[in-house]
């Protein structure tokens with residue numbers, strides 16, 4: 504059985520807001536990502552998995568237990584990083600860390616030191632005097648100091664500087680290799696690309712597509728942009744056999760063609776007969792893929 508199981512989970516806040524019949528599963532050792540526009544329902548799903556919110560219908564299950572009813576048991580295995588960090592005001596970072604160690608009943612200072620070193624964080628200041636990034640670092644250190652099995656992360660790198668964002672990605676990769684199960688939501692495509700095995704695209708409270716990142720990266724059909732020196736050359740080439748034209752722009756003397764990797768020689772042989780000004784692959788990135796879903800297209804259009 505999957506470690507995390509969400510089955511037709513629904514929470515309707517009215518006026519089209521909320522999450523609607525959402526289903527997905529996450530296996531041991533897998534990194535699963537949510538991406539989607541503001542208000543799409545990412546945090547709402549995460550809050551149901553954390554047991555903060557009771558579903559109207561459907562299920563959110565971790566380790567075979569319903570999240571809302573068994574929250575206190577389930578939370579012992581979870582490291583949670585909320586989208587907005589709220590820390591008690593009167594404490595120093597150290598006092599807060601010691602408090603969490605006590606609550607978690609986990610006093611491994613080696614793990615703590617590893618996290619402090621990794622994120623280059625000195626917890627001496629009072630929390631109310633910390634910068635946003637340092638508050639975030641304190642939340643990171645306290646979320647992971649008990650070495651939890653499951654990491655649930657809502658926009659984990661927001662507020663971190665670019666070096667720390669890289670460090671965090673590095674940290675997630677290490678945790679994955681240690682067999683952790685990780686769920687994260689993010690607006691940063693490079694972050695999900697670098698960490699996730701599978702990504703669910705969320706729109707208007709529903710999962711509109713789930714993709715395996717390796718399938719997107721290793722697509723055997725590629726798109727090329729070819730610029731000819733004359734419009735005539737472009738027209739003749741477009742009538743060659745076996746060439747699949749996506750679009751043409753006669754003014755710019757440019758063609759866009761898509762071709763399977765094993766037919767690339769066919770295209771190069773055909774092209775050799777014409778004078779070509781430039782020839783380049785149009786890289787298919789996760790960002791291109793996701794942006795369809797962010798734009799105001801219908802879900803059917805976006806899925807094409």
Ligand SMILES: Nc1ncnc2c1ncn2[C@@H]1O[C@H](COP(=O)(O)OP(=O)(O)OP(=O)(O)O)[C@@H](O)[C@H]1O
Nearest residue numbers: 516520521539540541542543544545546547548586
């Ligand atoms: N407790 C609540 N009561 C009423 N509406 C809510 C509540 N919580 C969330 N919503 C609404 O549900 C929708 C989904 O919100 P959610 O916070 O899950 O979005 P999100 O995908 O996390 O967005 P963002 O990228 O901005 O963090 C929004 O329209 C939000 O206003």
Ligand SMILES: [Mg+2]
Nearest residue numbers: 545546586657
């Ligand atoms: Mg959110």
